[in-house]
Amino acid sequence: MKPVWIVDDDKSIRWVLEKTLAREQVPFRSFSSASEALSQLDLGTEPPQVLVSDIRMPGESGLELLKQVKLRFPSLPVIIMTAYSDLDSAVAAFQGGAFEYLPKPFDVDQALELIRRAIDESLHQIDASSEIGLVPEILGQAPAMQEVFRAVGRLSQSNATVMITGESGSGKELVARAVHRHSLRSDKPFIAINTAAIPKDLLESELFGHERGAFTGAAAQRRGRFEQAEGGTLFLDEIGDMPAELQTRLLRVLSDGNYYRVGGHSPIKANVRIIAATHQNLETRVKEGLFREDLFHRLNVIRVRLPSLRERREDIPILARHFLHKSAQDLGVEAKRFSEAALRHLASLDFPGNVRQLENICHWLTVMAPGQLVDLADLPAELRDSSLLSTTFDWESGLAMEVDRLLAGSVGQVHEKLISSFERVLIARALAHTGGRRIEAAQALGIGRNTITRKIQELGLDSERSNNPEPAPG
Numbered sequence: 095m096k097p098v099w100i101v102d103d104d105k106s107i108r109w110v111l112e113k114t115l116a117r118e119q120v121p122f123r124s125f126s127s128a129s130e131a132l133s134q135l136d137l138g139t140e141p142p143q144v145l146v147s148d149i150r151m152p153g154e155s156g157l158e159l160l161k162q163v164k165l166r167f168p169s170l171p172v173i174i175m176t177a178y179s180d181l182d183s184a185v186a187a188f189q190g191g192a193f194e195y196l197p198k199p200f201d202v203d204q205a206l207e208l209i210r211r212a213i214d215e216s217l218h219q220i221d222a223s224s225e226i227g228l229v230p231e232i233l234g235q236a237p238a239m240q241e242v243f244r245a246v247g248r249l250s251q252s253n254a255t256v257m258i259t260g261e262s263g264s265g266k267e268l269v270a271r272a273v274h275r276h277s278l279r280s281d282k283p284f285i286a287i288n289t290a291a292i293p294k295d296l297l298e299s300e301l302f303g304h305e306r307g308a309f310t311g312a313a314a315q316r317r318g319r320f321e322q323a324e325g326g327t328l329f330l331d332e333i334g335d336m337p338a339e340l341q342t343r344l345l346r347v348l349s350d351g352n353y354y355r356v357g358g359h360s361p362i363k364a365n366v367r368i369i370a371a372t373h374q375n376l377e378t379r380v381k382e383g384l385f386r387e388d389l390f391h392r393l394n395v396i397r398v399r400l401p402s403l404r405e406r407r408e409d410i411p412i413l414a415r416h417f418l419h420k421s422a423q424d425l426g427v428e429a430k431r432f433s434e435a436a437l438r439h440l441a442s443l444d445f446p447g448n449v450r451q452l453e454n455i456c457h458w459l460t461v462m463a464p465g466q467l468v469d470l471a472d473l474p475a476e477l478r479d480s481s482l483l484s485t486t487f488d489w490e491s492g493l494a495m496e497v498d499r500l501l502a503g504s505v506g507q508v509h510e511k512l513i514s515s516f517e518r519v520l521i522a523r524a525l526a527h528t529g530g531r532r533i534e535a536a537q538a539l540g541i542g543r544n545t546i547t548r549k550i551q552e553l554g555l556d557s558e559r560s561n562n563p564e565p566a567p568g
Contacts, residue, residue, distance in 0.1 A: 096142055098121065098144045098213070101151075112124060115209070127153050131145075147159050175196045232269065236401065236409050238401035242401075247276075249277070250278075255393055260402070261373050267331060269400060270327070270371060271329075277327070282323075283325070284323070284327045286329040287329070289331065299318065300319060301340070302356060307357065309357070320364050327367045327368075327369055328369070330368065330369070332373070334372040334373075335374075345386060347364050376390050408441075413452055414452060418460060418468070420456075436470050
């Protein structure tokens with residue numbers, strides 16, 4: 095088997111992948127830049143079995159490397175890595191024909207599994223598919239969001255009908271716009287309509303238009319949203335609330351591609367991609383007889399589920415910083431920044447309004463927070479109320495976030511740092527609980543007296559307690 099090529103300017107990332115591949119007896123070669131790898135190909139070096147490359151590097155980017163490699167070796171699987179976990183990076187990678195997209199910090203086993211899949215793909219000479227996408231407002235490192243990014247990328251070369259599900263405020267229209275923007279219809283209109291916000295008796299005219307004199311007040315012919323979206327994409331938000339008679343008309347358009355304006359007699363051919371969205375469970379509404387089953391199956395060709403914000407808590411700090419910066423730009427003021435305490439607190443909230451609620455809070459803070467550093471005390475009073483804290487947030491979630499942060503810059507030291515921090519907090523809290531009595535603290539923790547004495551010395555807790563000596567027993 096030919097070697098796997100690793101291209102990354104970060105020595106620590108190369109080291110991790112080299113050690114992983116060596117352990118698995120997979121041959122490899124490493125390069126610190128795209129130009130270094132390309133020069134090897136220019137010299138006639140045999141191409142790799144699989145190429146693993148970072149996106150952002152000094153000189154030529156990983157996307158440029160991807161482009162050059164795909165021109166010469168179209169079937170070569172390329173895995174793109176990036177620490178910038180946004181839709182731009184994910185979809186640009188698919189656009190260039192990447193085999194997969196690997197966000198940093200990554201799990202070593204996940205990276206190895208991807209490389210093994212790519213090797214299998216290469217050995218069986220199956221061409222990797224290429225897709226597209228781009229939208230800076232859709233950010234996220236959470237695995238659930240990475241799946242959304244991949245879905246947008248893979249949908250870019252398709253005209254299939256898409257159903258986006260997710261709670262209100264989770265960003266369904268943003269995803270719909272991303273699918274359109276990077277589709278084959280991107281140069282045509284994107285038209286959005288919220289079917290729940292328009293009165294029932296006006297919705298038909300809004301969708302299909304009307305002829306002059308079709309009803310009282312129809313003084314002129316009017317083009318509906320289907321005509322406005324001709325050649326492009328029609329986004330039907332909150333499709334679950336569409337009235338039954340309109341469901342029938344929509345089904346007819348999806349079935350035969352034709353529709354009539356209200357009061358019209360000549361069929362109009364529809365060349366429109368439909369993207370529908372709902373916060374409701376359509377399967378349940380079908381069972382309850384509130385939504386047509388045949389329409390559901392017509393719309394549910396490709397489903398993209400958008401996670402709620404509480405399902406992707408690790409993304410809250412990223413989004414909060416982004417929205418705070420965006421609000422400052424919109425208002426023409428200097429951008430503020432969050433304290434770590436404020437970000438941790440935000441990450442512990444449930445946000446029933448999801449991303450939209452977080453964005454509104456950041457806009458409020460841009461206007462109302464007194465200083466440039468936004469701390470806990472600057473948050474709206476209702477957010478500081480402990481009763482609003484998530485009941486599902488636990489220490490393991492916080493630990494996972496800290497591990498991700500450390501892995502991004504402390505390769506080789508993460509275990510030692512976290513174990514020390516864990517033991518320091520554990521023992522310090524136990525001593526506080528027992529009023530500094532070591533024997534009782536050791537018993538409470540289930541460890542020996544010698545162990546707690548040694549740990550106190552190793553962790554420097556003795557010096558921290560020097561001004562508050564241990565009380566005498568009894």
